[in-house]
Amino acid sequence: MKQVTIPNDILTNTQDINLVHYQSEINLNKSKVAFSQYVFSFLIEGQKQIHNTDGLLSIDSNEFTLITNPVCLMTEKKGQDSNRYRSCLLTFNDKILHDFKQKYQIKQPPSPTELCKNVLKFKYDNYTRNFRASLEMLPNQHLSQEILTIKFQEIMLYLVQKEPRLLDSFLSQHHSNLETQFRYSVENNVYSNLSLEELAFLCNMSVSTFKRYFTKFYSTSPHKWMANQRMDKATELLSQDKRPSEIFVMLGYKTLSNFTRAYKNHFGALPSHLSSERSLANE
Incomplete structure (x- = not known):
């Protein structure tokens, strides 16, 4: 199966930060997916399996993820009620991440003893469900970088407080030989x-x-x-x-x-x- 690169193969004009409203009416099995940017994947309908160097990770519509590694094998399954798979993708590059750290003076965590996970998984709560809904209301195209940057900063600040251990591993970007x-x-x-x-x-x-x-x-x-x-x-x-x-x-x-x-x-x-x-x- 042909490799898909996200967000490049979905958007005609990729920028520093991007919003993708993704929908599929077919099931995909272990598709080769490459990521040119980091990706927040806010699952709305269906189920997803990500196979990467961490092993196999299953995600349902009660969860969302931050994908930090460049490649994976992706399986997507349609929701039983809606008969479709749907998610919001917020993709961003190193510049956006660096600017966030600088603006909010995010201190570098002490060197972690374990590798940063390639996919960080989070449970939805009321706040993050509302955040996802706010992304769904935004248009797919012709959206200013400023608005998307503010949305990125919002979710990052929330997760830094809510899930500091997971975010520390990502922000420190500790990788091995x-x-x-x-x-x-x-x-x-x-x-x-x-x-x-x-x-x-x-x-x-x-x-x-x-x-x-x-x-x-x-x-x-x-x-x-x-x-x-x-x-x-x-x-x-x-x-x-x-x-x-x-x-x-x-x-x-x-x-x-x-x-x-x-x-x-x-x-x-x-x-x-x-x-x-x-x-x-x-x-």
Whole structure:
């Protein structure tokens, strides 16, 4: 599927800060999406799943997000009642963020001990629902940068007070070196049902570059390492009296037969064999 860049592929004239009224009447599954700016996504109708280097994040119409990373795989599902997906997107660049920090003298938080999450998720409350409604009333085009900047400052000031821990991680923009970020991305998606191409996309790399770095950091191939991790986890779960049918999805396999075949290729026995041995031992 073709990659979509937000907001560039939606708006004809992208500025420092932009408002997009987005609506779709089709479901999208793991579409490749790139972001040229930071994005507040205020979900109105439907559900969304964001697959990125943090793993899989599910968002419903009671939540909104701040997306801070450059790429993700996006799944959009229509609302059951309205049969459509709808959201307001407020996109902004580094200049807008810098000006906000300067104007309100936002102090740099102490260096955080953890990475800034690629997607920050917030629950709607009365204030943020009203804020979203105010965005819905604004026109999509021919809106002054001053008005949008004021709206951006409004939501940021509110969230700085309401959710200081989440906002601090974003405002400090603490990012790690390449190896740490690469390992973080891979290990958060061990049990995700992602192809090698999709995982490379989330790391913002070509497949060949991804394989090269993987071998450098893990001293083995992606396929072999992933298989070992999944089989180790499968053994752990089966030893806890879990059935193969209960665990294949959480291990990242599409079907039970795919999991059974992978397990037999790895261990030379069916996963049900271990389950049976455990049952006999407990009798």
